[in-house]
Amino acid sequence: xxxxxxxxxxxxxxxxxxxxxxxxxxxxxxxxxxxxxxxxxxxxxxxxxxxxxxxxxxxxxxxxxxxxxxxxxxxxxxxxxxxxxxxxxxxxxxxxxxxxxxxxxxxxxxxxxxxxxxxxxxxxxxxxxxxxxxxxxxxxxxxxxxxxxxxxxxxxxxxxxxxxxxxxxxxxxxxxxxxxxxxxxxxxxxxxxxxxxxxxxxxxxxxxxxxxxxxxxxxxxxxxxxxxxxxxxxxxxxxxxxxxxxxxxxxxxxxxxxxxxxxxxxxxxxxxxxxxxxxxxxxxxxxxxxxxxxxxxxxxxxxxxxxxxxxxxxxxxxxxxxxxxxxxxxxxxxxxxxxxxxxxxxxxxxxxxxxxxxxxxxxxxxxxxxxxxxxxxxxxxxxxxxxxxxxxxxxxxxxxxxxxxxxxxxxxxxxxxxxxxxxxxxxxxxxxxxxxxxxxxxxxxxxxxxxx
Amino acid sequence: xxxxxxxxxxxxxxxxxxxxxxxxxxxxxxxxxxxxxxxxxxxxxxxxxxxxxxxxxxxxxxxxxxxxxxxxxxxxxxxxxxxxxxxxxxxxxxxxxxxxxxxxxxxxxxxxxxxxxxxxxxxxxxxxxxxxxxxxxxxxxxxxxxxxxxxxxxxxxxxxxxxxxxxxxxxxxxxxxxxxxxxxxxxxxxxxxxxxxxxxxxxxxxxxxxxxxxxxxxxxxxxxxxxxxxxxxxxxxxxxxxxxxxxxxxxxxxxxxxxxxxxxxxxxxxxxxxxxxxxxxxxxxxxxxxxxxxxxxxxxxxxxxxxxxxxxxxxxxxxxxxxxxxxxxxxxxxxxxxxxxxxxxxxxxxxxxxxxxxxxxxxxxxxxxxxxxxxxxxxxxxxxxxxxxxxxxxxxxxxxxxxxxxxxxxxxxxxxxxxxxxxxxxxxxxxxxxxxxxxxxxxxxxxxxxxx
Numbered sequence: 001x002x003x004x005x006x007x008x009x010x011x012x013x014x015x016x017x018x019x020x021x022x023x024x025x026x027x028x029x030x031x032x033x034x035x036x037x038x039x040x041x042x043x044x045x046x047x048x049x050x051x052x053x054x055x056x057x058x059x060x061x062x063x064x065x066x067x068x069x070x071x072x073x074x075x076x077x078x079x080x081x082x083x084x085x086x087x088x089x090x091x092x093x094x095x096x097x098x099x100x101x102x103x104x105x106x107x108x109x110x111x112x113x114x115x116x117x118x119x120x121x122x123x124x125x126x127x128x129x130x131x132x133x134x135x136x137x138x139x140x141x142x143x144x145x146x147x148x149x150x151x152x153x154x155x156x157x158x159x160x161x162x163x164x165x166x167x168x169x170x171x172x173x174x175x176x177x178x179x180x181x182x183x184x185x186x187x188x189x190x191x192x193x194x195x196x197x198x199x200x201x202x203x204x205x206x207x208x209x210x211x212x213x214x215x216x217x218x219x220x221x222x223x224x225x226x227x228x229x230x231x232x233x234x235x236x237x238x239x240x241x242x243x244x245x246x247x248x249x250x251x252x253x254x255x256x257x258x259x260x261x262x263x264x265x266x267x268x269x270x271x272x273x274x275x276x277x278x279x280x281x282x283x284x285x286x287x288x289x290x291x292x293x294x295x296x297x298x299x300x301x302x303x304x305x306x307x308x309x310x311x312x313x314x315x316x317x318x319x320x321x322x323x324x325x326x327x328x329x330x331x332x333x334x335x336x337x338x339x340x341x342x343x344x345x346x347x348x349x350x351x352x353x354x355x356x357x358x359x360x361x362x363x364x365x366x367x368x369x370x371x372x373x374x375x376x377x378x379x380x381x382x383x384x385x386x387x388x389x390x391x392x393x394x395x396x397x398x399x400x401x402x403x404x405x406x407x408x409x410x411x412x413x414x415x416x417x418x419x420x421x422x423x424x425x426x427x428x429x430x431x432x433x434x435x436x437x438x439x440x441x442x443x444x445x446x447x448x449x450x451x452x
Numbered sequence: 453x454x455x456x457x458x459x460x461x462x463x464x465x466x467x468x469x470x471x472x473x474x475x476x477x478x479x480x481x482x483x484x485x486x487x488x489x490x491x492x493x494x495x496x497x498x499x500x501x502x503x504x505x506x507x508x509x510x511x512x513x514x515x516x517x518x519x520x521x522x523x524x525x526x527x528x529x530x531x532x533x534x535x536x537x538x539x540x541x542x543x544x545x546x547x548x549x550x551x552x553x554x555x556x557x558x559x560x561x562x563x564x565x566x567x568x569x570x571x572x573x574x575x576x577x578x579x580x581x582x583x584x585x586x587x588x589x590x591x592x593x594x595x596x597x598x599x600x601x602x603x604x605x606x607x608x609x610x611x612x613x614x615x616x617x618x619x620x621x622x623x624x625x626x627x628x629x630x631x632x633x634x635x636x637x638x639x640x641x642x643x644x645x646x647x648x649x650x651x652x653x654x655x656x657x658x659x660x661x662x663x664x665x666x667x668x669x670x671x672x673x674x675x676x677x678x679x680x681x682x683x684x685x686x687x688x689x690x691x692x693x694x695x696x697x698x699x700x701x702x703x704x705x706x707x708x709x710x711x712x713x714x715x716x717x718x719x720x721x722x723x724x725x726x727x728x729x730x731x732x733x734x735x736x737x738x739x740x741x742x743x744x745x746x747x748x749x750x751x752x753x754x755x756x757x758x759x760x761x762x763x764x765x766x767x768x769x770x771x772x773x774x775x776x777x778x779x780x781x782x783x784x785x786x787x788x789x790x791x792x793x794x795x796x797x798x799x800x801x802x803x804x805x806x807x808x809x810x811x812x813x814x815x816x817x818x819x820x821x822x823x824x825x826x827x828x829x830x831x832x833x834x835x836x837x838x839x840x841x842x843x844x845x846x847x848x849x850x851x852x853x854x855x856x857x858x859x860x861x862x863x864x865x866x867x868x869x870x871x872x873x874x875x876x877x878x879x880x881x882x883x884x885x886x887x888x889x890x891x892x893x894x895x896x897x898x899x900x901x902x903x904x
Contacts (some may be wrong), residue, residue, distance in 0.1 A: 046769050050625050055694060057624060057809050146892055154622060160615075162622035162769040170606060170614035171501050172509060173790035175656040239508060300776055303755035310774075317498050318787035321777035322762075336768035338625035352804045357509050 027055075029345040030065040032098035032123075034089050034114055036076050039128055039155070040067070043102070043337055044078040046224055050338070060345050066092045091120040093099070099136070100344055102337060103127040119151065121144045124344040124353065126337055126426035128155030132243040134229035137236060141356045145170040148360070150353045157230045158183060158309045160332025161325035162339070167237045167313070174224035175316040178278040179238045183230040183290075185273075185307035185327045186214045186221040187253050187273040191261075191292075192305045195270060200258050213307055224273065224290040226420035231275030233313070235288045239279050241362030247353035248275075249289040249367040255445060256292050263377055263416050264447070267403075271447065287365040294375055294449040301450075368425040373402065373451065375418050376427075377444035378434060382413040388438045390415060393426035393433045397426045412441055418449060454656075456578065461472040481797040482517040483549035484575075486541050486566055487557035488528050490578055491607070492519070494782035494894075495554070495789055496530040502790070511738055512797050515791075518544045547571040549737075552796055554789060555579040558609075564588055571595045571603065576796040578789055580607030583613075586681035589688060593808045602805045604792035609633060609682045610761045613777035614783025614791070619689045619765070620808070627768040630730040631690045632902070633680040635742075637759035637779045638666045638673040638727040644714075644757045647722060647856075652659070652888050676702035676725065676742040683727030686763070687740045692732050693814030701741040701819040707897060708744050715829055715868055721746035723899065732817070739817040746827055746901040786838040802840050820877040825854065825903065827870050830886060831895035834865040838891045842867060845889065850874075850883045864893055870901060 004130035031047070033040055055061050059228050067080060068089035080102045086092060091183045093101055101118040103125060118125050120143065122402065123400045127133070129168050133140070133156050144151035155165045159183065167176075182188050186208055193204035205222065228248040235243040253273050264271050274293040279286050290367050304310040309327025314320055322414045326332035347353045378385045387406070396400055400420040407414045419427065435443050483499070486494055499514050504649070505511050519532060520541035540542060544856045545553055547568045551571040555561050555577060563584050570577050572595065579585070585592070586607050596603035606616045610633065619628075634640050638660055645656035657674065661668035671679045680700040687695040705725050716723050726745040731738050752774045756762040760780025766772055778784035799805045832838045846853055852872040858865045871879065879898065886897050 024491075042769070046625070050627065053627075054625055162618035163698065166614035166618060166623050170788070172794045173498070173506055174787050176503075182718050224552065248641060254561055257579045272629040273712035298755075298757065303750075303752065305750065308772075315787065317494070317790075319778045319784050319785045320760075320776075321613060321778075322774070324772075324776065326773075327769045329771075330493070332771050335626050335767065338769075339622040342624045343621055350804050352802050 009241070009325070019220060023091070023192065027059060028063050029348065030063055030099045031096060031341065032066045032068070032092040033064055033103045034068045034092060034101065034103045036067050036069045036078070037104070037335065038330040039104040039333045041078055042077045042334035044080065044271070046331070046334050046338055054342060056113055058342060058346055061350055062341065066095060072408065086165060087103070087259070089114055090117065093123075094121045098281065099348060100341065101125045102341060103129060104337065106131065107131070108132050108135060112140070115140060115151070119147050119149055121149055122149060124150040124152070124348055126152045126340040126344055128153065128333055128337055129230045130156040130233060131371070132228075136267060137233065138242050138359050141218065143417060147354060148353055149345040150347055151356070152344055152354075153233075153337035154340050155333045157233050158311055158323070159325070159327040159329060160335045161309060161311065161323050161327065162336070163234075163323050164237060164313050171313070171315065171318065174318050175281070176238045176279075177281060177316060178312060178314040179234050179311060180276040180374055181234070181311035182272055182301060182304050182309050183275045183311070183327065184221055184229040184273060185309055186218065187227070188220070188304065188309070189213050189307040191253060191271055191273065193262050193375040194256070194258055195265070197245060198258055201254060201256060222254050222307055223390050224253035227273060227275045229291045230289055231277055231288050232369070234275070235277035235286055236314070236359055237285055238277060239362065240357060242287050242359040243277075243286060243288055243362065243364065247364045248405070249291070251291040253292055257445070260377070260445060260447060264294050264375065266296050267375075269449065271295075272295055272301060272304070274450065284363040285365040287367070287370045289367055289370065292447050294447050296450070299450065303378040368428070369423070371390045371421050371423050372445050373419055373421055373449035374427050375416065375449055376431065376434075376446045377414065377416045378440050379409065379412045379414050379442040380446065381439045381441065382408060382411060383439070386413070387415070387439060393437065394430055396433070397430045399426050399430050414444070454564070464503050464670060474519070475680060478514045479511060480515050480896055481800065482515055482551045483793065484544040484553045485516055486544060486553065487641050488519050488521045489556070489780040491785045491789065492558040493528045493530055494786035496532065498783070498786050498790055499530070501678070506794060509707065510794060510798055510799055514793065514797065517549060517558075518723040519545060520544045524805050541566055541658065542569065543901070545575075546573045550575060551576045551800060552791060552793065553843070554849055555581060556789065557581070560584050560587060564592070567603070567745070568595055570893055571795060574599055574601060576602040578604045578792040578796060578798055580605065580785055580789055582681045582685060583610040586684040589685065589882060590694050590811050593811070597807060598868055600801055602796040603797055603808070605685075606792050607785045607788035609685050610763055610775070610777070611714070611781060612787045613779065614777050614788070615686075615763050615777075618690060618775065619686070623765070623767065623770065625793060626770050627733070628690045628731075628765060629733060629768060630728070630766040631686050631763060632726050632728040632753070633686070633763035634724055634753060634756050634761050635679040635727045635763070635779065636673055636706055636725060637761055638670065639679070640761070641759040642757065643705060643708070643723055643725065644709070646710055646713050647717070647792060649708055653706060653708060674706050675704035679725060679742045680725045683740050683742055686727070687729035688811055690765070691738055691814065692812055693738050694811040695738060695740055695816065699816045699901065701743070712829070712897060712899060716746050716827065719827075719870070720749050721901070722755060723747075724750055726902065728811045735881055736814060736816040739741040739813040739819070741819055741824045743820065744899050746820050746899050748902070751902065761894060769833050770899045816837045819881070821875070823875045825871055825874050825901035826879050827868065828883065828886070828899055829866065830866045830892050831861065831864045831894040831896065833891045833893060834860060834863060835891070838865070839867070841889060841891055842886065845885045846871070846882055848885070849878045851878050853881050866896070
């Protein structure tokens with residue numbers, strides 16, 4: 001009685017005649033796929049294999065009708081009917097005989113232009129493009145809303161892990177205070193090798209490169225750019241605030257040593273590269289950052305090993321949640337894309353669509369204004385008065401010490417401190433002054449500590 | 453262009469005049485709450501606190517308009533306007549001035565009758581009632597579909613953890629092969645104490661009772677009935693098959709000893725009570741069972757401690773996923789209810805609703821026909837020929853041994869075996885014969901092993 005059946009919104013009259021061979025029976029959803037690399041190449045056989053099961057559950061038949069690629073002659077290991085492949089992505093995006101567009105090209109242009117064109121033509125779009133969404137997401141969501149169609153992007157963050165839908169829907173009424181996650185599989189693999197096998201950063205990176213987990217130029221992964229783009233998207237969805245990649249502070253893992261990891265282990269922590277988004281409940285200010293973090297060994301994020309991803313959500317009512325799975329790879333990402341495709345297809349057949357809602361303008365709090373506990377390690381001359389001098393620097397900047405440990409190493413001593421909750425700016429000032437202290441022979445770095 | 457605006461489906465003419473004071477402005481969703489105990493008592497203040505934020509995101513104002521309780525005079529610590537409380541649950545379920553019904557009474561009757569009445573009256577229903585859904589879910593879903601309204605139940609399984617929506621929506625196209633989870637917080641708390649503090653079952657149970665984690669009569673938790681009901685619901689949703697509580701094999705933790713846990717630990721496993729649902733991809737047969745399980749220490753489920761719940765999903769494309777969080781408690785469960793309420797409210801305002809789809813008739817495979825690896829431990833006379841006799845029993849039933857360990861204990865020896873993958877019926881026959889062997893002085897039990 002609530003549903004309003006009527007003509008399906010695709011294939012209505014007034015459109016140009018079909019050039020494709022798919023029957024427009026109101027039950028077939030004709031998909032235009034932009035890009036057929038790692039993800040697209042996994043999506044095609046998955047759709048083919050699951051089409052019967054999906055039709056049994058939803059009454060809709062998914063058909064990959066057009067596939068736009070740059071190189072027509074490359075063998076993708078997928079079976080496509082003659083005439084499905086094309087090099088004209090724009091024609092696919094705007095083809096009146098395509099009901100739904102999937103974009104898995106990546107990068108900002110031409111993806112932005114193609115997605116906009118599809119949305120304006122009234123087609124729902126599914127994308128896994130984190131770079132695009134982290135930079136111009138708000139603009140694209142507005143275009144989708146204005147045209148009354150879905151723009152879905154589960155695959156853009158944490159690959160196959162259902163995260164965006166739970167955040168958007170299940171937790172819509174939840175006062176979410178913090179989201180933090182292991183958002184990059186390459187760096188988690190490297191840190192796992194360093195933790196479990198005592199490998200140094202360089203060795204572990206080389207191994208990850210050999211296994212194909214890391215690119216030849218690993219900068220985007222190891223310096224936190226990839227995780228930063230994902231953290232921006234997560235913050236936008238969790239807090240309904242406009243956060244772009246450029247708002248995210250990031251610090252990678254290339255400076256993490258096996259000594260840091262060993263100290264962390266001894267103190268009951270595991271070192272992880274975390275993307276952290278939190279919102280001050282009082283002011284609504286949002287802070288988003290990516291940096292190596294010491295995670296208590298019993299924290300659920302501590303047990304996420306190898307190239308797995310996980311996202312930990314804290315809310316006032318729900319408490320702690322974690323979502324764990326494969327954050328990358330063709331098949332897991334294709335699985336997330338397919339979930340979105342079915343969602344968009346069902347919405348299309350019902351003449352409805354989801355709304356992402358508007359993104360408020362949030363004040364972005366700079367890293368300097370955030371606070372955490374910090375692990376600070378340094379090698380000093382082993383002589384009277386040194387501990388006094390060092391702790392004086394902390395005191396001067398109002399940074400209070402929660403735990404300290406001293407260990408002799410030849411003529412030097414290694415000092416390790418964990419601070420109480422302190423402001424980043426104060427810790428940075430402390431670090432600067434410590435580096436200038438004569439008795440400090442080596443500054444071992446500092447790592448932010450995540451509370452249990 | 454795809455959306456079809458029109459009269460909102462609630463508050464239309466032809467209904468009896470309003471008795472309540474809420475303005476029917478097409479933006480207010482008037483909620484009738486059935487039950488105001490642990491979950492209801494947490495839902496009321498959560499809705500009140502979040503109403504502004506939800507209105508900002510959705511344009512809809514949630515208002516708890518009627519609350520049906522058994523005892524009008526009990527102090528629930530919630531603030532409700534005069535006249536909201538009533539003892540007439542049926543009147544709330546069918547009140548034409550109620551747009552949406554939330555059932556948190558629990559148990560089968562009168563919940564079934566009230567929910568049916570609300571659905572027939574065209575009202576979406578949100579429930580957290582696992583017992584009801586595990587027994588008569590298919591009937592209620594059919595009623596909801598026939599009346600074109602939502603019946604949502606995220607809170608019925610794993611409390612605050614978003615699981616049902618990801619399974620129903622995100623993974624709709626995924627070939628899910630197995631779902632297994634820690635579905636009961638009480639037993640996980642007890643097993644955690646036994647594992648980490650070496651406590652015996654009785655001590656750990658007593659502590660759980662003192663802390664209010666376990667009931668005075670703990671049967672439903674410790675013997676696996678509670679987890680079994682949840683496993684039935686999970687299997688139904690994951691596989692689109694009709695599975696009821698009575699289809700689930702269950703075996704509790706009351707027979708697990710600290711010695712079992714110690715053996716498991718030594719071999720690299722943690723003992724967890726798991727609900728396991730899997731489907732044979734070849735035949736479509738479904739097997740659902742709850743029993744203590746040995747989980748490899750690096751498996752994500754192994755690190756789920758205390759009273760937390762977690763559900764691990766395996767799919768051909770997506771690989772491994774895990775959802776972790778609070779499986780019980782007023783506030784987390786209320787959070788899950790609120791997510792569903794918002795979903796149903798938005799659907800109502802758009803004149804649409806989700807469909808759970810039909811549940812096929814699956815063949816339920818009995819536990820005897822399932823297979824796993826098994827840990828078998830027994831104390832035997834420490835004399836020549838014993839190992840030969842014992843292993844002969846395994847061989848006779850075609851159960852192949854993967855690992856064996858022998859340890860002297862006084863005049864006896866303790867033997868521990870881990871089998872290769874074996875059929876349950878064969879292992880049961882092996883166990884029966886081992887118990888009858890003269891040289892076996894004590895049969896220490898057997899625990900099924902979960903592969904890494």
